[in-house]
Amino acid sequence: MTTTTDTVTGAAAAGTASAPPPPPGALARWGGLMARHMKPVLGVWLMLLIGLGAAAPSVFTSLAGAGWQANGSESVVVRDLAIEHFGGNASSAIQVVIHTDDGTIGDDATTAVIDEATDILAADDRIADIMPPTEGVTVSEDGATGILIAGAAADADDMVRLADDLADELTALGDSAAGIEVFPTGQSMLWSDFNHANHDAMMQAEMMSWPVTLLILVLAFGSLVAAGLPLMLTIAGLVTSAGALVLLNMVTPISVWAMNFALMFALALGIDYALFLVARFRDALRTATTPAEAVSVTYGTAGKAVLLSGVTVLISLSAVLLVPAPAVRTMAVGIMLAVVFVLAASFTLLPAVLGALGNKVNAVSLPFAKKQEHRSPLFARWAAGLRRRPLLAVVVSGAILVLACLPVFGLKVAMPSISVVPEDAPVREGYHLVQEAMGDGAPGMLQVIVDAADADTAAATAADIEGISAVTPAMPATDDSGLVMFQAVPTVDPSDEAMNGILADLRAELPDSALVGGAPAENIDLQTALDDWLPVIIGVILVLGFLLLLIALRAPLTALMGTVVSLLSTGAAFGMARLIFQEGHLSGVLGFEPQGFLDGWGPVFFFAMIFAVAMDYTVFLLATVKEYQEKTGDARLAVTEGMAHSGRIIFAAAAVMVAVFFTFALAEPLPPKEMGIILGVAVLLDALLVRLVLLPALMLLAGRAAWWSPAWLRRILPDISFSH
Template sequence: MTVTDNAPADSGHADPPIHGLMARLGATMADRFRLVVLAWIAVVVALGAAAPSVFSSLAGAGWQADGSESVQVRELAQEHFGGTGSDALQVVVHSETHTVDDPEMAAAIAGVTGVLDSDSRISQVVPPQPGMTISPDRHTAIVLGGAGADPNAMVTAAGDLADPLAAVATDGIEIHPTGASALWSDFNAANHDAMIKAEMFSWPVTLAIMVLAFGSLVAAGLPLLLTMAGLVASAGALVLLNELTPISVWAMNFAMMFALALGIDYALFLVVRFRDALRNGASARLAVAETMGTAGKAVLLSGLTVLVSLSAVLLVPAPAVRTMAVGIMLAVVFVLAATLTLLPAVLGKLGRRVNAGALPHAKRQQQRSSWFGRWGSLVHRHPWPLAVGALGALALLAIPVFGLKVAMPSIQVVPEDAAVRQGYEVVQEQMGAGVPGTLQIVAAARDADEVARVAAATEGVAMVSPPMPSTTADGADLVLLQAVPDVDPSDPALAGTLDRLRADLPESAIVGGAPAENLDLQQALNDYLPIVMTVILVLGFALLLVALRAPLVALMGTVVSLLSTGAAFGVAKLIFQDGHGAGLLGFAPQGFLDGWGPVFFFAMIFAIAMDYTVFLLSTVKEHYERTGDAAAAQVEGMAHSGRVIFAAAAVMVGVFFSFALAEPLPPKEMGIILGVAVLLDAVLIRLVLLPALLRITGGAAWWSPAWLRRLLPEISFSH
């Protein structure tokens, strides 16, 4: 179907020929409105059929370093020791008035045993053992449900069995599931609920900002169209992908946030350009082609940059971290596809009706902002003071990052009323600080006595259990020992205890357990951080170089993106490690940042920063291609992209900061770190530092040697 508004407003002639791949794509989408819409409806319906089960279908575990010693211990415990590894369910039975010898406690323990026995995911039930899982005063006992399924199924089992186990409790007897599987179950549930609430809170704020930014109710609704299409499609795709390999439930949480933020960014950039082309007399079809030939290229490059940045996270050997990146990447792919196909088709169909319901200021608004033009001129006149000021502010905020500490989350990341936290605290109070963080040692049976002797003599170990023989014939030469540390599992001293055990135990012994899995994962994250950063920086530079065909400006665009990242983590250190503002934000600081933050948030921040870099530099390059005047291009680039960057940043900051209101700590960390990064990047870097550097470098910024120009593809942003 061909759009009806296909001639210029002031002429009856047909549109001139359209040149350029992206421009032709836009015109084709506008010409085939019905086909494009039907295709998207088919995609959304097909994938949307699976979308409703996304949160119940996706995996709850995966916080591990694949191939690590601790993961080997867990796998051996499941295979040869009845599933008594780190993913076993631990159910705490406690009474202030009864002991395990009383009939009331015995009945409660029998009830817990019955609930666990009835679930096929529990391989065996281990009753409370004196000296190990019965407290000295006999008021507390732990019933162990061996893992008979994979870690993700055990996290699901912990959630499924929570209510039946709670029903066993009576007056005077408490029942609390605890252990790693229960922790991840409560952790995921609390964070999922918090992120849904934050999303719901952010929608009205986002809509208000969009109406102001777009100036029209119809135009403001277009990003919601993209976001919903992208979210539904990515949710369904994640469910289908989960059939092939476990995908973390966190993947969808992050995908929701990123799809909203990027969908608005991309739509804003295209709609502003489309409306400007209409004002200049172009037909709807030609305006779509012009928009896609200029802003569409920038959006495509931005999307590729985001995908490249997040793809580097796939190098980290941690399933949860990898699949979070996969979730965001899927959302970006679908939102980007909708932006480059569905949005041009809708714009072509709407034509001048895109301004329906326009606010008074929008009717006069043009793409070129006189305010940002004046700001660009100010930067042009005073580049050095502004550059030094922006650098100084960013450096000052980044200084704290050198004292940043990271660790896997402590029990404090779940709410105080969570069953797993209550059980954890009861166990510590009744049995010792280190019992919830018991280490497990698997060794050759011949070395059992030596392992027990060395472990008991190791500094930081409070108690060692007798060796437990394998329950299977093919593991008869193995034994399992439990080593109880003398400190809380989140205490940094535990890392030293683990290192000493691994160094001093016989060669056949390997050490695992839930705290060891956390420490091994943290070490893997630390080891891969410089690799991930290097890959992101190199690929980001390469993409900018290909798009802009200028080594110096590509280098500047890449390096300045590091500054907002460093400043954001500096602020994160002050808030989440040192506790500044903790009372205002409603959380108790752990004394460190959650361990996945540096790797994962670096990729996300860099992706967003490069998003704005692309928007600014592509606009400057467009004007430089037209005029050859670097100074004028810098000013006009600011005038034509400043409002878009500012509005897009306002939306992102609103979305991200809404997560700061969440009760659980991880969404709060994510929201504040990303929100601060976007705020600093948009204000200090894209609107001050990068334009100042363009002014200082002048025409040299856009110089490229002849041999490099011959190697790089011809990409033009001018129309």
């Protein structure tokens, strides 16, 4: 009886008996070079870790806290004009809410508090003009609540840092004995609290994910030494990328969120790449004469897949750089830096360590590991089952994914509301206090800057617009610019969907010289930019992903199938996001208050991230299938062997990613919860339904057509071989 393995071996032998094996490729030679020069490689990495690691601890205090804006938008112009001509009374100004239960704003007790707050703020050169609570403008009708406004003399990032520095000191001015409460609030304070809450939650999630990750790796490898290598790779990538972000921040502001995402992706991808490479190295040790030769074989085969995967991730994320929003762009930069350093470690540090370890990579093995082989009998049987019923597998898995995609058509997005910060955060308490005292729209006043000649007309027009409850007196510029500014108070909460219509009406009906901004306008302008760029980014990612697979595989149909099925898993994840975060299903179990929409940056950013991860698994599977296609020439047998040799790695890598992402679902703040659940669901669906069912079943149905390519295309594409 001839087994499948015998068939592969025999076919390979038949195809190579008459010709000598091809010389090692560039990556194979590179891997062998690193393996033979461990000391210099370790020396370079030690210098990198010391140099960049020295900067890494300051990463969260150094990076920028703002940047959630659409550069060039009308609202950003208004903010800049307010800083330049109106004493810094911009959306980034610090607002201090003073509330008294027993007196009124302006009595001796509240005046003393206001004076103390003024002294604290005036001592900082990031503050411009300080405007005390003013009757009819920033004092409630009952006189119990007032707002002190400290104008911004610095950019939005420095104002968030100022909020970090002064929040506790300002809050401490409250006097419970006198019945006086003090709550610093405003957009800068909101971003400060928002960043701190999310940073703390993400760090806790990271710490929770490490032991779970180690357990999965030990089970996957069966060896403590082998399981430690992915963690080594991840730590090297994390430390160096954190230090690099601090240095880059000295050149251009980098959002603190960049490091949050870099942490998560370095852990996930570092483990993915190490799993694939270490598993292949352990298999290569069985036939290699030296560890260096085993490393060479590993990088001549699996190394190509890892490099292709890394390039695919970088290309997917690079599309996000098109969005004209600093925070969104630099989040992508953070992940890209992490991927670059993880790739660098994968192709230098890891082969050097593998070459030094040799067979010791299997040290401290669990009992079952002695029977473990690179070719998984379990996944071989799974692939054989798919081979018997490929059409049924396509119909069932495809139907499930399409059904999961359907809710995406009703998905709503908006920028985060005040509910994303903890209920006991001073910024949220001050926000609600202002609403109770002055109306729902008071925390989100819209700012109108207009030529003095048009000021009366603009104010009268604004007051008549539906959705505007009041207009404050005009404030002249502090210089001779000829501009005035007034505030238009909406009737609705700043995050209410109706705010979009109110802003549009103001901009349409006010005189041509008028510009409308303010915190709600900045959010709406950013959301508009994200919505406008989303189709472009999706198109760029899909086209570039397809072209990269086409170049690597030289198979148009397989490249198309790999791209389309990745899109299916991405759509399914967003369909689930609508059910959970917009409609609130499972909100009680997951412990969050649904906003009625998904955070606005989610579709752009999560699409790029999910597609990058999905293509990661696509590359691992298709590269292995192509390797056996090259060895055997049998398209269906290649799918079976590709599944047998990559299925366990994909499953283990997905298990690690799901564990990492789902730990973020336990976070209290909503954004990391959204991120964890959406990415976790995406990986789960992708690994179980797409990589292990739908894609291999489609390739089985396609047969030899999966690898067909017209002659003219083969002439212009490089011939990349995945077999050693």
